Amino acid sequence: MNKDLNYWLDLFIKVLDKLPLTLFMMIVSLFFALVIAVIVAVIRIKHVRILSGLAALYLSFTRSTPLLVQIFLIYFGLPQLLLVFHIDINHWNRLIFVIAAFSLHTGSYLAEIMRAAYQAVGKEQLEAALSVGMSYPQAIRRIILPQAFVIALPNIGNQAIELLKDTSLAFTIGIIDIMGQVRIILGNNHGIGIFEVYVVISIVYWIICIFIELIINVMEGSVRKRRALLK
């Protein structure tokens, strides 16, 4: 186990080389997940007919099945399904499939967080806003959303961390991110030191998680400070 410093440094550099792809997957997926979440949350809050039932089915499915199954269904299953309608998407970039899977998966969790946050604000806030003459969109934008955002922020941060950890599954369909890099490093090492590689990978994930936590804490702090000033 006594490897010199250069060996560890070399491993870190090789792993960090693929960090941008991991972060790219995470940020793009988080963006689309937020879009999906808003749409689904609105459908659920407004009780839109038919769509509301579909949304419930989507939430139940994505929350009751493992993410890995969802990735496989989208990457292997969807092209097969679309071939029935003579649409060939087999040649699409793999990144599109994983980002779709991550977005759909995280989107369902975020949708429930947003719905809960909206409901936590309380009906009387909306009524008060309407009673002073605001229109419904105004009330939502000026009164409800700012408060809901503060309530939802810690949970959204947790989901961002979950999403980062989830991106570690992208290697299962052959994407060379941090996890995919393992095979390449081992190929050069002739398969020696696989444990050390995973130690390095875990430390990289750990540091990014702590970093995201810090960002969320700073955001929460600044939001709370601004609200305190208003009082």
Place this chain on the structure above:
Amino acid sequence: MAVIDLAFAIKHLPDVLKGVPATLAITIIAMICGLFSGLLISFIRIFKLPVLNQGAVLFISFIRGTPLIVQLYMFYYGLPVLFDYLNGRFGLQFNADNIHPLYIAFIAYTINTSAYQAEIMRGAIQSVDRGQMEAALSIGMTVPQALRRIIMPQAFRTALPDLGNTFIHLIKATSLAFAVKVMEILAISRTIANDGYRFLEMYLVAALLYWLLSWIFEIVFTKLEQKVSRYEKAQQSPVKRFYSVRQLKT
């Protein structure tokens, strides 16, 4: 050749069902062992035992800050390294290859879930009102007695919904057990799908199975919650209770 072959899926359903025991075994054993080790860690955190407390904080942060699959790979490939070290140091004859993959999965999943359950239990124990402990001590109970008879029953009731979520989470997490070479639901479906080029069918079968399992255990935990919160219903309306007692007397 039909594009979607339902007969293929039905034909191979019994094979996939053979993975259910492995999935459930990992989930249930990790849940129970994780609850005990999680309780131990939560006590270390609550009583702030020196050194151990810092260790617990680091452990929980690491487990929650790294992906489960990385932990599984680390454990799987770290075990031989550990055994080599121990064998060289103490002249032992351990061999990691002799350990059944299922046992490796039990330990790895227990370690992972204990960190999550420790935080759940810590929150639940601390949510019990301080006065409860003081009252128990004031009538002459010792601290262990008070914990066992007064604090823990209330803490478990608070923790139950989160423990249920952890259980469902564990069911889904077992889909990663392929990392330690366990053949569970998804690993079997994957093998069959690769052999027969029938991806959609087999992954749908796996997804529906997980869905069904999650659904069943959700019901189990809801029933359990209803059962342990019966006393709340009894407490809810003293007026109603008063009248029901009077009716019995007359």
